[in-house]
Amino acid sequence: MSDDARVTSPTSPDVGRFYADVPNRLVGFLVDLLILTILAFVGAVIISVLFGPVVRIDLSTDPRVELNQGLALMNGALSTIISAVYFIGTWRRLRGSPGHRLLRMRIGAEADGLPITYRQGVVRWLLIGLPLCLEASLTPVITGSADGLLILALLVWYLVLLISAARNPAKQGLHDRLAHTVVTKVGRVVPWAEEADLGQGSVVR
Amino acid sequence: MFADARSVPSESTVDTDLCIIGAGAAGITLAREFIGSSVRVALLESGGEGFDSQTQSLYEGPVTGLPYFPLDTPRLRYFGGTTNHWAGVCRPFDNADFESREWVPFSGWPITVTDLDAYYPRAQEVVQLTSDQWDTAGWVGRDRYAPLPLLGDRVLTRVDQIVPPDKRRFSDLYGDELKAATNVTVYLEANVTEVQIDEVGTAATGVSVATLTGNRFAVSARVIVLAVGGIDNARLLLASNSWFPNGIGNQNDLVGRFFLEHPRFVAGVVAPTNPNLSIAFYQEHIVDGTIIQPRLAISRETQEAEGLADVQIRIDPVHDAALERAANSADVEHLKALRDALQGKGAGDIGQDISNVVSDLMTWHRFTVPGAPIPIPYPDVMGTVMRATPREKQSLIPGLLGDIAGFLYTRVEGNLPLDSLLLTARFEPAPNPESRVTLVRELDEVGMPRAELDWQLSASDRHAVRRSMEIVGAEFGSAGLGRVRILFEEEGSEWPADLAGGFHHMGTTRMSDEPKQGVVDRDCRVHGMSNLYVAGSSVFTTGGSSNPTMLIVALALRLADRLREEVS
Numbered sequence: 001m002s003d004d005a006r007v008t009s010p011t012s013p014d015v016g017r018f019y020a021d022v023p024n025r026l027v028g029f030l031v032d033l034l035i036l037t038i039l040a041f042v043g044a045v046i047i048s049v050l051f052g053p054v055v056r057i058d059l060s061t062d063p064r065v066e067l068n069q070g071l072a073l074m075n076g077a078l079s080t081i082i083s084a085v086y087f088i089g090t091w092r093r094l095r096g097s098p099g100h101r102l103l104r105m106r107i108g109a110e111a112d113g114l115p116i117t118y119r120q121g122v123v124r125w126l127l128i129g130l131p132l133c134l135e136a137s138l139t140p141v142i143t144g145s146a147d148g149l150l151i152l153a154l155l156v157w158y159l160v161l162l163i164s165a166a167r168n169p170a171k172q173g174l175h176d177r178l179a180h181t182v183v184t185k186v187g188r189v190v191p192w193a194e195e196a197d198l199g200q201g202s203v204v205r
Numbered sequence: 206m207f208a209d210a211r212s213v214p215s216e217s218t219v220d221t222d223l224c225i226i227g228a229g230a231a232g233i234t235l236a237r238e239f240i241g242s243s244v245r246v247a248l249l250e251s252g253g254e255g256f257d258s259q260t261q262s263l264y265e266g267p268v269t270g271l272p273y274f275p276l277d278t279p280r281l282r283y284f285g286g287t288t289n290h291w292a293g294v295c296r297p298f299d300n301a302d303f304e305s306r307e308w309v310p311f312s313g314w315p316i317t318v319t320d321l322d323a324y325y326p327r328a329q330e331v332v333q334l335t336s337d338q339w340d341t342a343g344w345v346g347r348d349r350y351a352p353l354p355l356l357g358d359r360v361l362t363r364v365d366q367i368v369p370p371d372k373r374r375f376s377d378l379y380g381d382e383l384k385a386a387t388n389v390t391v392y393l394e395a396n397v398t399e400v401q402i403d404e405v406g407t408a409a410t411g412v413s414v415a416t417l418t419g420n421r422f423a424v425s426a427r428v429i430v431l432a433v434g435g436i437d438n439a440r441l442l443l444a445s446n447s448w449f450p451n452g453i454g455n456q457n458d459l460v461g462r463f464f465l466e467h468p469r470f471v472a473g474v475v476a477p478t479n480p481n482l483s484i485a486f487y488q489e490h491i492v493d494g495t496i497i498q499p500r501l502a503i504s505r506e507t508q509e510a511e512g513l514a515d516v517q518i519r520i521d522p523v524h525d526a527a528l529e530r531a532a533n534s535a536d537v538e539h540l541k542a543l544r545d546a547l548q549g550k551g552a553g554d555i556g557q558d559i560s561n562v563v564s565d566l567m568t569w570h571r572f573t574v575p576g577a578p579i580p581i582p583y584p585d586v587m588g589t590v591m592r593a594t595p596r597e598k599q600s601l602i603p604g605l606l607g608d609i610a611g612f613l614y615t616r617v618e619g620n621l622p623l624d625s626l627l628l629t630a631r632f633e634p635a636p637n638p639e640s641r642v643t644l645v646r647e648l649d650e651v652g653m654p655r656a657e658l659d660w661q662l663s664a665s666d667r668h669a670v671r672r673s674m675e676i677v678g679a680e681f682g683s684a685g686l687g688r689v690r691i692l693f694e695e696e697g698s699e700w701p702a703d704l705a706g707g708f709h710h711m712g713t714t715r716m717s718d719e720p721k722q723g724v725v726d727r728d729c730r731v732h733g734m735s736n737l738y739v740a741g742s743s744v745f746t747t748g749g750s751s752n753p754t755m756l757i758v759a760l761a762l763r764l765a766d767r768l769r770e771e772v773s
Contacts, residue, residue, distance in 0.1 A: 033578040040577035045584045053585040055572055072575050079576020137576040147570055148563035 019171040020105045020185040022162060028099035033132075035098055036086060040079040040136075047075050069140045076137025083133045088121035096183075103185065110172070110180040120179045127175035131157055207384050210249075210395035211416045217423075221247040221390075222772050224412060224426035226397045226441070227433035229286020230754055231740035231761040233375045233383070234331055235430060238765035240386040244772045247424055248383070249395040249414065251433075252283025254376070259417060259650070263396065264437075266655040267645060271700065273466075273660050279708035280434055284393060285376025287434065287708070293368035294498065294752040295334055297325050297759070301505045301515075302633075302749035308512035310665070311463065311636035314746040315718040315727040321759050328759035333372040336495045339364065347493055350486035353686060359507040360680045363517060365752065367489060367496035394418075396651045400429060400445040400453055400737065409453075409737040415651040428772050430738045430764070435464070435710025438743040439642045440656040442714065442724070442731070454714070454724045454731040461642035463715050464660060465748035466706035467631050470693075472518075473674045475626035477687040482623060487520040501628075502750070503673050514666065515633040515750040516673035524621040536565040628677065628689070630670050631707065633750045635663045642713050662700065671695040709753050711745040728767050729760065736771070740764055 020028075048054060054071040090097045095106045095115050109116055116124070135154050142150060165173030170182055213219065223239065225232045228250035236248045252260045264277035281289045298318065305313025329337060338344060341362045345352060352362045372378065383391050392414070399413040401423070411425035431438045439461040443452035454460055489498045501518040508515060539561040546555040573580040582590070634640075640661035644654040671691065678689030693701050717723025720732040725744050731737045740761050742753040 037574075037577045037579040037581055040574050041581055041584065044574045044577075048584055053583075055583045055585045067571060076575030079574070083576070083578075132578050133576050136573075136578060136580075139570050139573065139575055145560050145564045145567070147567035151567075 017106075017184045017186055019169075020103075020183040021171060022166045024103050024105060024185055025165065025171075025183060026162070028097070028103045028105055029128075031099035031102055032087070032097045036079075036083055039082045039086065040075075043078045043082060044075050047071060047078065067140060072140035073137070076133075076140070080130070080133040080137055083129050084122075084125055087125045087129045088118060091116055091121045091124065092118055100183065105183055105185045107181055107183050110170075110176070110182045113182070113184075116179070116181050120181055124175050124179035124181055127178060128161060128173075206386065206389070207254075207391045207393060210392045210414060210422075211418045211420050213392070213395075213414075213420065213422050215420050215422060218411070219247060219392075219422065219424045221245045221424060221426045222428065223247070223768065224249065224424050224429045225740075226412060226429070226431050227251075227286065227437075227741075228284050228376075228391060229432060229434065229741070230288050230291075230375055231757050232286070232430075232432035233379050234758050234761040235432065235740055235765050235768075236383060236386075236389050236391075237331075237379055238762065238769070239772075240382065240389055242388060242769075242773075244388065244769075246389040247426065248389060248391045249397055249412070249424065250284050250391060250393050251396045252281075253393045254284050254380075256281065256283055256289075260394075263649045263651065263653075265649070267657045268660070269657065270640070270659040270661050271704065273658060273706060274708075276436065276656065276658060279706070279710070280436070283376075284380065284391070285374050288373055288375040288754075291368075291373045291754065292752075293370065293373045293496075294365050295329075295332055295368060295755045296363070296365045296751040297321075297328075297339065298749045298751055298756050301508075302747065302751070306509070306514075308509075308665070309514050309633075309635050309747065310663075311638075311722075312747045314716055315723075316716070320727075321756075321763065324759040324762045325755070327762050328755050331758050331762070332755060333368050333378065334366050334495075336366060336493075338495075339366075341499065344492055344497060344499075348486060348490075348497075350483065350490070352486050352499065353482075353484070353501075354684055355680045355686075356684045357680050359504055359676050360501055361504050362486075362499050363502045365498045365500065367498055369496060392424075396653070397433075397441060398444070398651055398653050399447065400431070400441065402445070402448040402453065402734075406448050407733065408735045417650060428736045428738065428768055430740050430768070431714075432740040432761075434741060435713055435743040436642050436656050436658065438739050438741060439713035440644065440653070443642075443644050444653050453737065454733060456733060457721050459638075459715070459722075459724050461713050462638045462640070463636045463712040464640045464642055464658065464710070465634055465636060465712035465745065466660060467709045467748060467750060467752075468634055468662060468666070468700075468704055468706060469519075469629055469631035470701040470704045471627050472630035472670055472693060472701075473628035473678065473689050473691045475628065475681060475687045475689050477623045477626060478685055479687075480622040480624075482686060484520050484522055484623075484626065488522075500631075501677060503676060507676065511672055511676070513672055514635055514669040516669055517631050517750045518673070518677060519629040519631065521627040521629065522621070522623055523625045523627060525624055539565055626687070628674070630674065631750055632666060632670050632673075633748055635665045635669075636712060636715070636747055637661050637663050640712075660706070667693075667695050667700075707752070709742065709748070711742040711748045711753060714739045714743040716744045716746050729764050738764060738768070 051071055054068050054075060056066045087097055091107050092115060100107060107116060108114060131154055135150050161173040161175055165171050172182055176182060222245045225235050225248045228248050232248055236246050239246045261277050261282050264280055264282055266276045280287045300318040303314040303317050341364050344364050383389055394416050395414045397412045398415050400409050401411045403410050409429045411423050413423055415421050431441055433441060442454050442460045445453045452460055487499050503513060503516055543558040543562050546558045570580060572582060572586055574583055641659050643657050645657045647655045649655055674691045681687050681689050714724035716725050718726055725731055725739050729738045729744050742757050
């Protein structure tokens with residue numbers, strides 16, 4: 001373990017906390033996406049109940065499926081709002097999204113480890129949450145190859161975030177660096193970890 | 206070598222040993238047999254090396270009698286002849302096809318299948334077939350599909366072989382060989398307008414040739430062979446009337462008569478007991494590298510017992526329209542095209558292939574909840590899908606997913622569930638002297654009278670097809686495979702509206718040892734002429750129900766052996 005990989009967190013009371021590595025953060029993010037998908041589906045049910053079905057299916061006609069673009073865009077907007085509230089709110093209030101919490105990860109300010117500000121939350125969400133929402137919300141109006149290109153761009157973007165996090169000593173992805181945030185995880189302190197250089201990340205003492 | 210008839214000096218005479226008229230399956234096969242020999246061969250072809258509408262129009266002529274294709278449609282008039290659009294279906298005529306059968310009027314060839322034993326294997330090589338397996342039992346077991354489990358022995362399965370598409374055109378296969386041959390000259394653009402006869406009327410001395418550019422010359426030869434197809438062989442003999450007013454070989458008014466085709470129409474429909482009944486064996490498919498097309502047929506024993514001509518039946522599945530659409534959809538085609546492109550077998554633009562598939566892939570995305578990070582269908586879609594029947598479910602899944610579902614269904618089940626089966630009968634028509642090719646007054650551009658076709662069938666043909674369908678129906682029923690509804694009645698004179706031929710023109714210079722029964726003898730020599738021969742399906746005494754090309758080639762090879770002695 002190199003020296004520059006060590007940081008101290010003067011305000012953190014936790015002992016044995018280290019920078020959360022990419023696999024943990026990836027799993028946490030997928031848990032969040034699953035929850036958001038359920039919330040988006042509930043939102044779609046509410047819109048369907050309030051305004052009528054977004055997709056009409058009639059077996060006697062061809063084409064059999066008809067999409068109400070207006071309602072679909074409304075659905076996308078609702079999903080985007082849900083995503084913003086979910087991430088920014090939990091990062092700020094709970095010091096981590098449910099996905100983070102499930103894996104005992106915390107999100108804090110890069111400088112002092114304190115809960116992040118709303119401003120930090122918004123910047124972070126714009127970089128990690130909005131792209132996915134945007135792509136998923138635009139499906140009613142962007143179709144065919146353009147949709148495929150958008151998905152490809154999205155994959156490239158998330159790959160950039162992943163690689164930037166993996167290569168950073170403090171495991172700060174591009175989104176963390178721009179929002180000045182850091183994600184840590186509680187772990188069992190292994191006295192000989194430092195000597196063994198287990199590659200588990202940087203232990204925060 | 207190849208020569209252009211338009212550059213042969215006008216009014217000159219080209220002298221040769223063997224003159225073959227027509228560079229189709231028969232003519233090319235015959236000419237190849239003399240490559241490298243001391244025999245000088247002139248192969249006269251009306252067309253050039255490619256299609257030309259002006260030359261093709263020389264085939265035009267009126268059609269009377271039963272509805273038939275315009276006469277310039279079924280044949281092609283350029284180097285390679287009709288092999289240029291040949292479907293490649295092959296099956297040798299068997300012994301029964303050559304026999305005299307009292308229930309088939311005018312049946313009985315002067316030769317038997319034994320006379321062709323030595324030629325069928327060679328014909329198989331010429332037409333580029335790789336297998337000599339003609340017994341159905343030889344395919345069963347090697348094939349992943351199985352024939353229908355019909356219980357009796359009245360209906361059996363016959364297997365045709367199909368030449369791969371890239372090996373069907375004789376022009377591509379043998380053009381270079383003929384170009385390189387020093388003793389064979391292929392005269393392109395050479396239209397033969399008349400066969401010239403000697404002063405006593407017992408031998409042909411040569412032919413008159415005309416080009417569309419107005420050039421006219423003659424070819425003199427020791428032996429002449431007509432190989433211009435089932436209609437034009439008769440046309441040329443009839444038009445060669447300078448010596449014989451009714452045409453050469455027509456002393457008994459037989460030239461042009463007995464025109465045969467392989468008539469076909471949808472004669473029945475099966476309501477299958479089991480919608481998942483596999484008929485994949487009866488679809489064109491590949492077994493050990495050979496393309497085969499099995500069909501149902503009435504056994505020869507049953508034909509004899511019932512007094513029926515040969516009838517064979519092609520089975521075509523009719524599937525649920527939605528599933529069929531999915532299995533054959535553009536989406537699935539895009540996937541196949543991309544697969545081929547990635548395997549280096551693609552014919553198009555791989556970028557376009559990728560774009561097509563990506564575009565198709567995105568279709569389903571439109572029906573997922575917008576903004577949901579993980580694509581999940583709309584609640585409306587999920588509800589409808591859950592309430593739908595299994596078949597509706599497949600067609601409801603939009604876009605590529607639905608198409609892939611349909612496509613996978615075919616892979617998993619072997620085939621799509623059947624709505625019904627169509628039974629298309631193709632039968633051996635009884636030779637009928639009233640079915641004939643004659644000449645009309647109108648001349649074509651090189652001054653030859655045009656041919657008129659009066660295609661006729663007989664009452665015995667109706668009986669053969671109707672009774673064969675009844676037998677097939679009974680066998681389907683007793684095997685529990687389904688109920689057969691026969692779509693036409695034996696009574697009446699009208700044939701079904703979908704009656705069509707197979708582009709097989711036969712019988713107009715039929716073979717018989719008796720000059721009063723046929724135009725050519727067992728050696729394909731025109732009766733009364735010492736050195737004039739006919740090659741091609743016009744010499745067929747009966748038409749059988751098998752495709753004629755293999756027999757045409759086998760007879761041409763046999764004729765070559767006969768001529769080798771004569772010309773040498």
